Structure formats: C-alpha cells, structure tokens
Amino acid sequence: MINRGKYxxxxxxxxxxxxxxxxDAIVRAAKSRSPLAVSALAVHGVMTGFYDSVHRRRLNGLDLVTPDGQPVRWALNxxxxxxLPDRVYGPTMTLKVLTAAASEGVPVYFYGSKQETLDQLLxxxxxxxxxxxxxxxxxxxFRRLNPEEKQEVIQRIKDSGAAIAFVGLGCPRQEVWAYEYRDELSMPxxxxxxxxxxHAGVLPQAPSWMQNLGLEWLFRLIQEPGRLWKRYLFLNPVYLTFVFLEMLSVSKRAVLMPDGKEPEESYG
Incomplete structure (x- = not known):
C-alpha cells in the first residue's frame, strides 16, 4: 500500500x-474551477530546488510534485x-489527463514551446x-514577461474557457510559471x-526498458549531448551522493528514536 503524502x-x-x-485530482480541480499547480520532477528538477532556496520554496508551494524520474521514485522508497510501484511520468500523465478531458468534455489550453512544435502537437x-x-x-x-504581458496571458487563458492548462517551458521556468500563475488562474x-x-514527434522518447531502469537520462544525453552533458554528468552523481547521505541520516534518526517518531525537518 502506498504511503501517500509529501516527502x-x-x-x-x-x-x-x-x-x-x-x-483524479486534476480533473476534479478542473471541474470545480479550483487552482492546482502540478509539476512532474526528474532529478534535474529536484536539483534546481536543492541548489536554490528561493526556487525550493516555489517548488514546495506547488500542490502536486510527482516523481517524474525513476531515481526520484527510488529516493522516496x-x-x-x-x-511507490511506479513513477508518475509527465508525458504519460499528460496523455492520461487528456484522455479524461476528452471523455468528460473538459476544455484544455497549451502554453509554451515553439509555434511549429505546438502546431504539430495539436x-x-x-x-x-x-x-x-x-x-x-x-x-x-522565451523570456520573462513584463507585468502587462503577464496580465494579457492570464486574460487570454481565462477568456478561452479553458479548465486545464498544460505548460511546456522547460525546467525550471515552467515550475516558476505554475507557481506565479496559480492564484491568477482557477484551474490546474x-x-x-x-x-x-x-507528443509532437519533435524528440524521440527512450525505449521502455531504459525508462524502467532509470536510464532515460542516458538516452537523452545521446540525443542532445551539447545541451545536456552538464545536467546529467554533473547533477546525477551529486544527486545520488546526497540521496545516500539522506538515507544514512534517516537511518541514524531511526536508531536514535526507537519509538519511530522523527523530528520535523527544516530545509530553510
């Protein structure tokens, strides 16, 4: 049984x-016109919060942050x-939400990427x-909007009648966007x-066996080495090192507190 909650x-x-x-949470929020900021985070996304305390507070202000990558799921476990038996992978979650939206007549909006990618996606x-x-x-x-432009985007999305907005700006810009627009747009x-x-067919996805083994990063590195080598060859070992240290810390607390109660953690 999954121990639900945030960890x-x-x-x-x-x-x-x-x-x-x-x-279910996304569709319910869409139908009730309730704000719900959601992100699917892989290792790179977690590390953006690890290194930046301001961004960490943004991430922790989102309503749902799913374990997009297998290494993030493994760390939870x-x-x-x-x-947790499986990750909640952003591209798969997108298709599942779209399936529910199509079935229940929930209108959707897409924000981000390039026009040609959007055209092919649609x-x-x-x-x-x-x-x-x-x-x-x-x-x-592909830049930060000024206050007037931001309000225009908000108004366009509201006027469209959308009940769910999908945001594809890349990490961490899309998480900043979801955090900043959450209270302005009453929708997921x-x-x-x-x-x-x-889903536009612009980039290939890793084979299922690589995804299941947590090797999607290797597939993407091979596809885009010039853009991604720093992200994966530096951040992945750092992530694993600190996850190991956190495991040791939790084990030590369990030994020191045999009643199973753990002190509340603070990450500044």
Whole structure:
C-alpha cells in the first residue's frame, strides 16, 4: 500500500501518488474551477530546488510534485519507505489527463514551446483524441514577461474557457510559471516539460526498458549531448551522493528514536 503524502527528497517535497490519484485530482480541480499547480520532477528538477532556496520554496508551494524520474521514485522508497510501484511520468500523465478531458468534455489550453512544435502537437492530439476540446494554444516568448504581458496571458487563458492548462517551458521556468500563475488562474496548471516535444514527434522518447531502469537520462544525453552533458554528468552523481547521505541520516534518526517518531525537518 502506498504511503501517500509529501516527502522531502533533498529538501524538495515530492508527492507520493500514482497516475490514478493525479488524474483524479486534476480533473476534479478542473471541474470545480479550483487552482492546482502540478509539476512532474526528474532529478534535474529536484536539483534546481536543492541548489536554490528561493526556487525550493516555489517548488514546495506547488500542490502536486510527482516523481517524474525513476531515481526520484527510488529516493522516496529508499528514504521514506513509501512503496511507490511506479513513477508518475509527465508525458504519460499528460496523455492520461487528456484522455479524461476528452471523455468528460473538459476544455484544455497549451502554453509554451515553439509555434511549429505546438502546431504539430495539436495535429497529433486531434488524431489521437478527436473529442478533445482544445480552446487555445500559444508559444513561449522565451523570456520573462513584463507585468502587462503577464496580465494579457492570464486574460487570454481565462477568456478561452479553458479548465486545464498544460505548460511546456522547460525546467525550471515552467515550475516558476505554475507557481506565479496559480492564484491568477482557477484551474490546474500542469508543468509537463518535454511532453510537448515528445507528443509532437519533435524528440524521440527512450525505449521502455531504459525508462524502467532509470536510464532515460542516458538516452537523452545521446540525443542532445551539447545541451545536456552538464545536467546529467554533473547533477546525477551529486544527486545520488546526497540521496545516500539522506538515507544514512534517516537511518541514524531511526536508531536514535526507537519509538519511530522523527523530528520535523527544516530545509530553510
């Protein structure tokens, strides 16, 4: 049985949930027009919060932060004994939410990426989900918006009638976006990263066996070595080192506190 809740992995609170729980929470929030900021975090996303205390507070202010990468799921299980059987991968979660949205007539909006990627994405989704109500899509400006532009985006999304917004700006920009727009838009905001590129057919996804073994990073590194080598060859070993240290810390507390009660952790 999954021990649901949020658990810290290197100071970032990760939601111990499965696809069913995530999709149900998103659809319920969409139908009730309730704000819900969601992100799917892999190792790189966790490390952005680990190194930046301001961004860590943003991440911990999101409503759901799913374990997008297998190493994040493993950390939940190793450190906290969560028993999570699978990760909640952003691209897969996207398809599951779109399936529910198409079935229940929930209108959706897409924000981010390039115009040509969005065009291909919408063409593909139209074929896959003929009943899906896409009420708007706009590309990223690839810079921070000024206050006037931000309000224009908010108004466009509101006027579209959307009940769910998918955000594809890349990590960590999309998490910042979801955090900043959450209270302005009464709907689920899903920061799903490379899902736009994958489902548009712009980038190939790793084979299932590599995903299951936590080797998706290697596949992506081979695809984009110039852009991703620092992210994976530096951050991955650092992540594993600090996860190991956190495991030792939890084990030590368990020995020192045999009643099973652990002191509340603070990550500043």
């Amino acid at each position: 810290p992995v290197l100071g970032v609170q990760i939601s111990a949930i499965d696809y069913e729980y995530a999709v 190793w450190i906290h004994g969560v028993k 063409d593909n989704l139209k074929r896959k989900f003929p009943n899906l109500k896409v009420v708007g899509a706009e590309p990223s400006k 905001l899903l920061a799903v990263g490379a899902a736009f590129d994958f």
